[in-house]
Amino acid sequence: MTTVDRVGQRRPPDAVLFDRDDTLIVDVPYLADPALVRPMPGAAEQLLALRAAGVRVGVVSNQSGVARGLITAGQLAAVVARVEELLGPFDTWQICPHGPDDGCPCRKPRPGMVLAAAAALDTTPERCVVIGDIGADVHAALAAGARAVLVPTAATRPAEIAMAHEHAAVAADITEAVAVALHGGRPADRSGRDEP
Known part of the structure; x- marks a missing residue:
């Protein structure tokens, strides 16, 4: 939902929440080495554009490598620090360290991290937009009451793209996704560019 003020201008969201892997940084499975962090x-x-517009930014990220014993809490913290070194500070980090069978309410596609991020930023989920690369990102956003923009990669399933076209928005890249987040609506039809 996009808020419109009394003169008909679209208001930007209070916050844009990003998935980490393959959205903000190149996915390295169970990333434990900060030297391997590469921005998308x-x-x-x-x-930078979001911060300049006064929109707060956050991260909502499943990191089951911690539960699996493949990443230590210290290694995860070092990766987070490196992401901020390369991409600037985030207003909130919400990380689920649990495994898929742990029944955790924060693990995407459940809405816990989106709800927690909105609370940490003193706003509501309805004033947030989630940008991610897979269906779990979209489902978590919608379950929390936030808007969602899917940026497909080679790992995104066709069914996830179809679902996002129906219930959210699909963008060709992060630049288009941020434009949709800021200005509302859906990306223009790009004749198949949405396919991975």
Whole structure:
């Protein structure tokens, strides 16, 4: 939902919440080494634009490598620090360290991290937009009452893209996703560019 003020202008969201892997940084499975952190194309520029527009930014990220014993809490913290070194500070980090069978309410596609991020930023989920690369990101956003924009990668399933077209928005890249988050609506039809 996009808020419109009394003169008909669209208000930007209070916050944009990003998935981490393959949205903000290149996915390295169970990333434990901060030296391997590489920003996704356009991520740094779009984060700067959001901050300049007064929109707060956050991260909502499943990191089951902790529960699986593949990443230590210290390694995860070092990766977070490196992401901030490369992409600037985030207003909130919400990380679920649990495994898929732990029944955790914060693990995407459940809405816990989106709800927690909104609370940490003293706003409501309805004033937030979640940008991510898989269906779990979209489902978590919608379950919390937030808007969602899917940026497909090679790992995104066709069914997830179809679901996002129906219930959220699909963007070709992070630049287009941020434009949709700021200005509302859906991306223009790009004749198949949404396919991975």
